[in-house]
Amino acid sequence: MTQMQEEQKALREELQHLQVTKNALKQDYDRAQTELHLLRQDKKNVEEENALILQQLHQVQEELETLHLKHTGREHALYEYKSQTESLSKELQRLQTTKNGLSQDCEHAQAELHLLRQDKTNVEEENALILQQLHQVQEELEKYHLNNQHLSQQLTQHQQMFEKNSQQLQRITTSISWKATTPIRALGKKLRKETPEERSLKEQVKLLRKSRLFNSDWYLETYPDVAESGMPAIKHYLKFGALEGRNPSEHFDTNWYLQQYPDVIEADLNPLYHYLKYGQEENRESKAVQ
Numbered sequence: 647m648t649q650m651q652e653e654q655k656a657l658r659e660e661l662q663h664l665q666v667t668k669n670a671l672k673q674d675y676d677r678a679q680t681e682l683h684l685l686r687q688d689k690k691n692v693e694e695e696n697a698l699i700l701q702q703l704h705q706v707q708e709e710l711e712t713l714h715l716k717h718t719g720r721e722h723a724l725y726e727y728k729s730q731t732e733s734l735s736k737e738l739q740r741l742q743t744t745k746n747g748l749s750q751d752c753e754h755a756q757a758e759l760h761l762l763r764q765d766k767t768n769v770e771e772e773n774a775l776i777l778q779q780l781h782q783v784q785e786e787l788e789k790y791h792l793n794n795q796h797l798s799q800q801l802t803q804h805q806q807m808f809e810k811n812s813q814q815l816q817r818i819t820t821s822i823s824w825k826a827t828t829p830i831r832a833l834g835k836k837l838r839k840e841t842p843e844e845r846s847l848k849e850q851v852k853l854l855r856k857s858r859l860f861n862s863d864w865y866l867e868t869y870p871d872v873a874e875s876g877m878p879a880i881k882h883y884l885k886f887g888a889l890e891g892r893n894p895s896e897h898f899d900t901n902w903y904l905q906q907y908p909d910v911i912e913a914d915l916n917p918l919y920h921y922l923k924y925g926q927e928e929n930r931e932s933k934a935v936q
Contacts, residue, residue, distance in 0.1 A: 657779060664772055668766070668770075671765050671766055672766070675759070675763075675766065678758050678759050679759070682756070682759065685748055685751050688748055689745065689748045689749070692741055692744055692745050692748065693745070695741060696738070696741055696742075696745070699734060699737060699738060699741070700738075702734070703731075703734050703738075706727070706730055706731070706734070707731075710726075710727035710730075713727075714727075847881070847884060847885075850884050850916060850919045851880050851881065851884065853919060853922050853923060854880055854883075854884070854894070854918060854919065854922070855880065857918075857922055858895075858897065859894060859895055859897050859898045859918060859921075859922070859932070860880060860883070860894040860895055860898075860918065861894070861895035861896070861897075862878075862879040862880060864895050864896060865879040865880075865882075865883060865887070865892075865894060865895070866879050868892075868893075869887070869892060872887070883916075883918075884916050884919070887900075888900050888916050888917055888918070893935050894918050895935075896934060896935045897932075897934050897935070898917075898918055898921070898932055898933075898934070898935070899932070899933045899934065899935050899936070900917050900918070902933045903917040903918075903920075903921060903925075903932060903933070904917050906930075906931065907920075907925075907930060
């Protein structure tokens, strides 16, 4: 669960970093838009100025033509006409050069704007993917939280039931009538038929005894109340210990196995018995006690 929180925290930090990058790209995009607008305005002004100059040039040409028709022999008028024409031509060339420069700047701005839009699209796609992963992590965390609550409630109920049964069993086993009827109970055990529950318990005991994952000495040393009760360690674990969250040895963590595989709880099977009987073949994992 701690690892999930760390992953969620890392995802949130990465999302914040991407948001900052997105904001910076938006600011660059806005500046490029402003510069593009200014370039277009300058281009428009240049074109208007060119049109005005051309209009003035036409007017001059018309005036010069009129003067030429009226004063065909006047070289001075022709010289002035040529001078004005050359000046206007130079000015026109200068304005044309300026226009070309503005056009190139406009093309560069358009290219940068295209790149900014692509970057914005990539950032939005990455943000959407991160948000989707974050939702999945949150759903998994909620699922684990609900499973933990369910396990805790079941464990509390089983502990309360065990304490009640242990007290009742102690009162019975210490009573005089219990001790007096010991021979009768022993005879009854030999005569009565074995129940399916007893056969199942025998099978589980047999399987656990073959495994190193159950250690009777370790169990009794770790849980001295079991030793005081006189019940065999292996039977206590199968009947009560697993329900109480006790471990069969230092090599198998009961609670961890149940948390990893809640279907074992639903099947109402002892976790170590399930692991030995089915879990190993299904490639399920087990964990040593921390």
